[in-house]
Amino acid sequence: MAKYNQNAPKLNDIVQVRIDTLLSCAHKAYAQRPADSKRYVELACTLAKRHRIAIGSKRKKLFCTKCFLPMILQKTMRIENEGEWEVQTCILCGKKKRFHCSKARTTPD
Ligand SMILES: [Zn+2]
Numbered sequence: 001m002a003k004y005n006q007n008a009p010k011l012n013d014i015v016q017v018r019i020d021t022l023l024s025c026a027h028k029a030y031a032q033r034p035a036d037s038k039r040y041v042e043l044a045c046t047l048a049k050r051h052r053i054a055i056g057s058k059r060k061k062l063f064c065t066k067c068f069l070p071m072i073l074q075k076t077m078r079i080e081n082e083g084e085w086e087v088q089t090c091i092l093c094g095k096k097k098r099f100h101c102s103k104a105r106t107t108p109d
Pocket of ligand 1: 064065066067068069090091092093094095
């Protein structure tokens, strides 16, 4: 008989939920408190590093990896199409990220 609850969530699952929560809070807080939203993104990255969890490409699209600004369309990022590639440009620091169009689109239209 196990002495601990085997159905309890694992530490990595808890940390991943926490990272997602921090990133969504960063997007919500940008309009009123931009400095706090950058801090939320920094905390999410620190958590991922501390627990050795990959942030992943889907989450990396949500913020600038250089200046930790949350990527919000028309406010903090610009999207350009270069052939098959979609280029996201951070307005604050100018860092560019390229995504292939087939992978960049998450919603079919
Ligand atoms: Zn940036």
